[in-house]
Amino acid sequence: xxxxxxxxxxxxxxxxxxxxxxxxxxxxxxxxxxxxxxxxxxxxxxxxxxxxxxxxxxxxxxxxxxxxxxxxxxxxxxxxxxxxxxxxxxxxxxxxxxxxxxxxxxxxxxxxxxxxxxxxxxxxxxxxxxxxxxxxxxxxxxxxxxxxxxxxxxxxxxxxxxxxxxxxxxxxxxxxxxxxxxxxxxxxxxxxxxxxxxxxxxxxxxxxxxxxxxxxxxxxxxxxxxxxxxxxxxxxxxxxxxxxxxxxxxxxxxxxxxxxxxxxxxxxxxxxxxxxxxxxxxxxxxxxxxxxxxxxxxxxxxxxxxxxxxxxxxxxxxxxxx
Numbered sequence: 001x002x003x004x005x006x007x008x009x010x011x012x013x014x015x016x017x018x019x020x021x022x023x024x025x026x027x028x029x030x031x032x033x034x035x036x037x038x039x040x041x042x043x044x045x046x047x048x049x050x051x052x053x054x055x056x057x058x059x060x061x062x063x064x065x066x067x068x069x070x071x072x073x074x075x076x077x078x079x080x081x082x083x084x085x086x087x088x089x090x091x092x093x094x095x096x097x098x099x100x101x102x103x104x105x106x107x108x109x110x111x112x113x114x115x116x117x118x119x120x121x122x123x124x125x126x127x128x129x130x131x132x133x134x135x136x137x138x139x140x141x142x143x144x145x146x147x148x149x150x151x152x153x154x155x156x157x158x159x160x161x162x163x164x165x166x167x168x169x170x171x172x173x174x175x176x177x178x179x180x181x182x183x184x185x186x187x188x189x190x191x192x193x194x195x196x197x198x199x200x201x202x203x204x205x206x207x208x209x210x211x212x213x214x215x216x217x218x219x220x221x222x223x224x225x226x227x228x229x230x231x232x233x234x235x236x237x238x239x240x241x242x243x244x245x246x247x248x249x250x251x252x253x254x255x256x257x258x259x260x261x262x263x264x265x266x267x268x269x270x271x272x273x274x275x276x277x278x279x280x281x282x283x284x285x286x287x288x289x290x291x292x293x294x295x296x297x298x299x300x301x302x303x304x305x306x307x308x309x310x311x312x313x314x315x316x317x318x319x320x321x322x
Contacts (some may be wrong), residue, residue: 022261025085029060032252037067045120045250046090048282052273070159072095072105075263076123079112080303083257085266088116093161093247096305100158100313101320109306112256115298117267122248123204123227124165126236127216128234129195137220137239140199142202144175153177154188154200162201165222165246166307171316192216201246204229205287222246227287249275249291249307251298263295 032049036042046063053061066074071094081087081301095109107113118232133153134140144151155163158181170177180197185206191197193215200216204227210216219293221227221235224245236244252270254263271292273279293301312318 022259022265025265026057028086029062030057030085031062031064031087033069033074033078033087034063034065035071035090035092036065038065042090042092042250044282045288048279049119049252049270049273050275052276052279053269056269056272070098072098075109075113076107078253078255079107081255083114083255083259085254085258085262088252088254088266089113091251091253093249093305095253096247097161097164097309098158098303099306100309107235108256110299110302112257113253114258114263115295115302116252116254116258116263117270117295118249118251118293118298118301119270120250120283121223121289121291122223122250123223123225123289124201124221124246124248125204125207125211125227125233126169126199126201126219127192127207127211127229128199128219129192129197130214130217131195132217134219135217137234140219141173141175141240144177145169145172148176149178151175151177152180152198154192154197154321155179155181156183156185156188157181161247164312164318165201167316167318168244168308168312169222169236169241171312172244174237187201203248203287205285208287223248229287243308249301251302252275260295267292267295292320 019115030053032046034046042167050061050063065076073096074089078087078089099105099109128134155166157163163179163181166177166179186297188197188200193210199219201222207216211218218230220235221230221233222240223235224237225237226233254266260280274290274292280290
């Protein structure tokens with residue numbers, strides 16, 4: 001009887017290799033590739049994952065930093081790893097924007113990488129210097145229409161999410177904005193506060209102090225949903241650009257071809273990690289919403305965003321180096 005059970009187990013492993021892989025997963029530490037440097041706000045979020053997954057799996061989650069080239073170094077690395085779920089990557093919206101500009105990427109986002117879960121979303125707002133004669137979104141659009149190419153919008157680099165969300169808003173509202181590209185958000189904020197820049201898209205939690213102080217005014221929520229901390233401020237999508245949403249999300253992906261049962265285990269572990277009491281307290285202080293989506297839900301979001309950016313770039317002849 002024992003020999004029959006062993007034979008059956010071996011047979012199951014041969015017939016269902018992905019199931020066998022899931023049953024033994026993880027048997028060693030997992031590595032999360034970070035496309036940013038240590039000490040960043042993204043790194044702080046990754047530490048929450050690290051603590052939660054280590055507790056969940058009883059295996060370490062190691063963090064390995066591979067910054068540079070708009071996340072392409074990190075993504076290309078993960079795309080080439082063994083498809084076993086032991087190498088993950090911290091992913092942001094840049095990954096869905098890049099294919100719109102670069103047809104020569106050495107990896108395919110949805111083939112060479114596999115979605116695991118959309119972990120969190122952050123609320124972003126469009127803020128403006130008090131001198132701008134617009135106090136809400138309708139007035140902002142009207143002023144920009146009356147002054148084409150004069151209203152400035154800051155970014156931290158061409159082709160990034162801050163830039164592309166502005167291009168989307170401009171195209172959707174039928175206005176022309178002047179994009180000013182900075183090397184970092186600190187310099188952009190200084191120019192906003194001094195009035196050298198008219199408007200900036202900012203994470204709500206980082207903008208909150210200057211909003212409270214009256215140094216800037218809120219024009220609109222540019223994320224998909226209103227913030228409970230700004231209940232009276234409508235989203236851009238509610239005010240004339242259906243579907244518009246700043247992509248302020250964080251997600252996890254792994255190497256393409258990783259067995260589905262392993263990916264599902266990872267998704268469940270991340271959902272547990274982002275809903276611990278410690279994590280929930282952190283999200284609250286940061287204005288972050290925990291999500292913990294299924295792999296398929298995350299895949300749909302990625303595919304949809306890739307379509308949005310490709311159409312936007314093509315229809316408006318946008319160049320990432322402009």
